Amino acid sequence: LSLDATFEQSEDNLRSPICCIMGHVDAGKTKLLDCIRGTNVQGGEAGGITQQIGATYLPAEKIRERTKPDATLKVPGLLVIDTPGHESFANLRSRGSGLCDIAILVVDIKCGLEQQTIESLNLLKMQNTKFIIALNKVDRLFGWKKCPNAPIKKALKQQSEDVLNEFNIRLTQIITQFKEQGLNRELYYTSKKMGETFSIVPTSAISGEGIPDLLLLLVQWTQKTMVEKLTYSNEVQCTVLEVKVVEGHGTTIDVIFVNGVLHEGDQIVGPIVTTIRALLTPHPMEELRVKGTYLRHNEVTASMVIKITAKGLQHAIAGTSLYVVRPDHDLEDVKEAAMADMKAVMRRIDRSGEGVYVQASTLGSLEALLHFLMSPDVNIPIGGIGIGPVHKKDVMKAGVMLEKKREYATILAFDVVVSQEAAELAKAVNVKIFSADVIFHLKRKFEAYIDELKEEKKTEAAAHAVFPCVLKILPKCIFHRKNPILLKVDVLEGIVKVGTPICIPQKDFIDIGEIASIENNDKPVQIAKKGQEVTIKIVGTNDEEKQKMYGRHFELDHELVSHISRESMDVLRANDWDELSREERTLVEKLEYIFKMNGAS
Ligand code: GDP
Numbered sequence: 001l002s003l004d005a006t007f008e009q010s011e012d013n014l015r016s017p018i019c020c021i022m023g024h025v026d027a028g029k030t031k032l033l034d035c036i037r038g039t040n041v042q043g044g045e046a047g048g049i050t051q052q053i054g055a056t057y058l059p060a061e062k063i064r065e066r067t068k069p070d071a072t073l074k075v076p077g078l079l080v081i082d083t084p085g086h087e088s089f090a091n092l093r094s095r096g097s098g099l100c101d102i103a104i105l106v107v108d109i110k111c112g113l114e115q116q117t118i119e120s121l122n123l124l125k126m127q128n129t130k131f132i133i134a135l136n137k138v139d140r141l142f143g144w145k146k147c148p149n150a151p152i153k154k155a156l157k158q159q160s161e162d163v164l165n166e167f168n169i170r171l172t173q174i175i176t177q178f179k180e181q182g183l184n185r186e187l188y189y190t191s192k193k194m195g196e197t198f199s200i201v202p203t204s205a206i207s208g209e210g211i212p213d214l215l216l217l218l219v220q221w222t223q224k225t226m227v228e229k230l231t232y233s234n235e236v237q238c239t240v241l242e243v244k245v246v247e248g249h250g251t252t253i254d255v256i257f258v259n260g261v262l263h264e265g266d267q268i269v270g271p272i273v274t275t276i277r278a279l280l281t282p283h284p285m286e287e288l289r290v291k292g293t294y295l296r297h298n299e300v301t302a303s304m305v306i307k308i309t310a311k312g313l314q315h316a317i318a319g320t321s322l323y324v325v326r327p328d329h330d331l332e333d334v335k336e337a338a339m340a341d342m343k344a345v346m347r348r349i350d351r352s353g354e355g356v357y358v359q360a361s362t363l364g365s366l367e368a369l370l371h372f373l374m375s376p377d378v379n380i381p382i383g384g385i386g387i388g389p390v391h392k393k394d395v396m397k398a399g400v401m402l403e404k405k406r407e408y409a410t411i412l413a414f415d416v417v418v419s420q421e422a423a424e425l426a427k428a429v430n431v432k433i434f435s436a437d438v439i440f441h442l443k444r445k446f447e448a449y450i451d452e453l454k455e456e457k458k459t460e461a462a463a464h465a466v467f468p469c470v471l472k473i474l475p476k477c478i479f480h481r482k483n484p485i486l487l488k489v490d491v492l493e494g495i496v497k498v499g500t501p502i503c504i505p506q507k508d509f510i511d512i513g514e515i516a517s518i519e520n521n522d523k524p525v526q527i528a529k530k531g532q533e534v535t536i537k538i539v540g541t542n543d544e545e546k547q548k549m550y551g552r553h554f555e556l557d558h559e560l561v562s563h564i565s566r567e568s569m570d571v572l573r574a575n576d577w578d579e580l581s582r583e584e585r586t587l588v589e590k591l592e593y594i595f596k597m598n599g600a601s
Contacts, residue, residue, distance in 0.1 A: 014076070015076070016075050016077045021084040022084065022104070023084070026108070030084060033084060036080060054305065057078070057305070060073040075219055079256075079303045101130075103124055107135055109135045113178070135174065145159055145160075187201075194220065234260060253313050263299045268322050269325060270321070280308075317387050319365065356411070359412070359416055365415055370385070398426075414435075458575055471561070474490055484538060486537050487535070498516070499514060501562065502561070518534050
């Protein structure tokens with residue numbers, strides 16, 4: 001697609017930067033969002049978790065109200081993504097790269113860098129997204145004097161020496177932790193030079209200290225250093241956030257509209273080709289998900305989160321880019337560009353086709369999940385993928401693995417609903433479905449299942465494993481000659497276990513039955529080892545064996561050995577080999593050789 005350069009690249013022609021919030025759980029991401037928006041979602045929602053996708057638009061004048069009346073703001077406003085955290089960030093991608101212009105990484109000043117802080121850092125690095133560090137919860141420093149909504153320098157001036165001491169100690173520790181991650185970060189106001197190094201802003205999401213600094217730095221940093229990225233372009237850049245049915249509108253899509261201009265009547269291309277019926281936006285300073293009327297527009301200019309109504313949107317896929325066909329564009333070229341996103345994800349699938357079936361809510365979350373599953377330390381092979389709710393057809397696709405590798409007849413469902421029909425079918429055909437809305441939990445569930453299968457196999461195998469033994473019958477200790485044969489033996493070599501088939505290694509092997517019980521000094525035992533004298537009871541497992549009799553088919557000077565078949569050898573090698581001593585292994589090989597020479601099965 002050609003980029004029409006009708007818009008001049010200049011600081012006077014900028015779109016609003018898009019900002020998202022990352023950090024460890026409980027660092028204060030939601031509270032900080034509330035504070036920025038001036039709402040109280042954290043208090044109102046169950047567990048403080050925000051589930052829906054949305055964004056808040058802060059127009060420049062609102063930012064000025066919160067900061068300085070004379071602040072130089074060149075961008076029209078700031079678009080803040082409402083869903084904090086990894087998964088939403090991973091989904092906020094556009095044409096293969098990160099969609100956020102800037103991020104806020106929230107760090108609890110009392111906890112420092114935590115596991116998810118590091119994970120966030122890695123994601124930010126991966127998508128090459130610049131970030132500001134909100135060193136949050138300063139009001140929790142012991143003795144902190146609240147200065148609601150004050151700039152941080154002003155607030156710090158009000159604090160006692162003790163508070164300042166604690167602040168400095170914790171700050172230094174956290175700066176060191178960032179250094180350990182290879183990042184050189186300092187308090188933002190220690191230098192006039194704006195940039196990555198000077199990006200720590202102490203904040204309180206409760207009493208608002210440092211929030212003016214955070215807002216101002218977000219805007220001023222982006223408008224100064226990202227001019228190219230933020231300059232308006234004619235090329236529409238737009239990603240589908242959510243596909244949903246709205247009463248009166250049919251299936252609509254919420255899109256994050258990063259750049260360009262959209263009009264009613266524009267032809268758009270995603271997985272479908274359609275025409276925009278209506279462009280709807282939320283009111284400024286409100287969220288898209290707050291119920292109410294929408295503003296309808298003939299034309300909208302980025303950046304915005306907008307709702308689009310059109311025919312055929314039920315085929316849209318969250319996480320994919322939308323393209324607009326202009327008069328000078330070739331529809332086929334545009335369609336191809338639209339498919340590129342999907343194809344990039346498809347390419348990740350194991351070519352052998354052997355692997356689990358992975359289903360996620362959006363293309364972005366699917367991509368994040370695949371990325372995780374295929375990383376070297378997880379390494380779960382993927383046989384198929386899908387987006388959206390799990391239906392019967394997905395279970396059928398996963399079921400193909402039942403014949404090949406049972407453990408892969410599995411659906412890992414990430415953040416999607418499983419239809420009841422699908423669940424029933426899965427149960428009936430024995431396809432496992434694991435659902436979770438945290439990627440890591442899916443991995444844990446799947447691994448636990450694999451372990452369970454392994455255990456099952458081992459138990460099954462144990463029944464077939466035959467340990468090697470050579471037994472010498474002791475004279476005057478034949479208590480019963482025929483089924484059950486009861487006699488006392490000296491374990492010459494190897495291990496005797498209950499369940500071991502016993503034979504007489506003559507020219508033709510004479511199978512005499514299985515060991516039903518072992519007694520050592522009148523006590524029943526499961527196992528006896530070389531050098532022990534034990535009484536064994538041998539029971540015939542078929543009519544022929546039941547006929548075998550001491551004195552007729554075998555004598556005192558015959559050795560009794562375990563009958564090791566080819567199959568039981570394989571089982572032994574696969575499961576218990578490590579448990580055998582070197583001597584025992586040699587014995588297995590010796591017996592195996594004898595059996596082979598005698599043509600036994
Ligand atoms: P999230 O998991 O990162 O979204 O964290 P929340 O925003 O839900 O905050 C976790 C807890 O920390 C809540 O009880 C908040 O009220 C509290 N909290 C968040 N920010 C601050 C802050 O700046 N100061 C204090 N004292 N508490 C905070």
